[in-house]
Amino acid sequence: MIDLKKLQKEIYQNKIDKNFNVKDVDLEFDLTRGELDEAQEAHQQKRSDLREELADVAIYLLGLAEILKVDLEREIVEKVSKNKKRRYKKINREQVDVDKQNIK
Ligand SMILES: [Mg+2]
Helix, strand or coil, rough: HHHHHHHHHHHHHHHHHCCCCCHHHHHHHHHHHHHHHHHHHHCCCCCHHHHHHHHHHHHHHHHHHHCCCCHHHHHHHHHHHHHHHCCCCEECCCCCCHHHHHCC
16 A cells, blocks of 8 residues: 655655755645646546646645645545545535534
């Protein structure tokens, strides 16, 4: 299994080694969004670099997590578990979180 914690530290170190930004958090959010746009464009244009663009999204996200001192692996595992327990009900073609909306 992949060690995301190690990978996120490796990505951060690469940014340091190559003199990329690790201080301007808003810039990193923008760059991460930009990679998502590139992936969407690759998908829409049926380009072969879609997989690489998706990887860029993950790389930027992991780098951002390390800059913000967030253990993204732990957060993902916790959130996936939380999402599995959520109960939804379809109301007017919309998936509504039963527990959040207090619906029976
Ligand atoms: Mg890219």
